[in-house]
Amino acid sequence: MMNKILELYNELLELYGLQGWWPIKGVYHKENYSYPRNEQEQFEVIIGAILTQNTAWTNVETAIENLRNIKCVDAEQILATSKEKIREAIKPAGYFNQKTDYLVNIAWFYKQLNGKTPTREELLAVKGVGNETADSIMLYAYNQPEFIVDAYTKRLLTKKGLITGKESYEAIKILFEKNLPKDVKLFQEYHALIVEEGKKNSITS
């Protein structure tokens, strides 16, 4: 018999279908997992992961478009641009003072990687990158099998009675990873489905 974590995945998949995350240039590439296709797209995923911290994705889209207009969906360009300009561009995403610093930090980090794939620990050492952002970057920018735990995930698992809600980030992450095959596509779709479910169901359901 299947475990509850895998059952939940199949239930969500049945409900919502394949999601095809992460959106690039506002587009969800359903049933195509060859993204990101180049460094520009990879870096777009990374800045999106930072900008979406506690922020609605629609606001992030606007911020990324503003950054695109000033050629700053690019690590070198961010480092060559004044913080004031970046701050203005990402204003719609909120927390713009913090996030400007975070973007500069990740730009330095990305540049020194010189094309290498970072470890999760290296990402966590960047100020502005916490557990969820690190896992989002690993899973969607680098296609590494790290399961993402977010507010929707905790809420859904609590509602399903699979956790109490008091577990740590790490504990919930491990719960998923030990009950699922270590499959990047599966991890990508599962998190996307959880977000879809979270968006469609109000806080009080």
Added chain:
DNA sequence: AGCCAGGCTACCG
């Protein structure tokens, strides 16, 4: 007119 959104850091006990 609040409350919420794909969190993180700093600081407290």
Added chain:
DNA sequence: CGGTAGCATGGC
């Protein structure tokens, strides 16, 4: 360690 204030915009 766990708990929480502060950060900020836009949509409903």
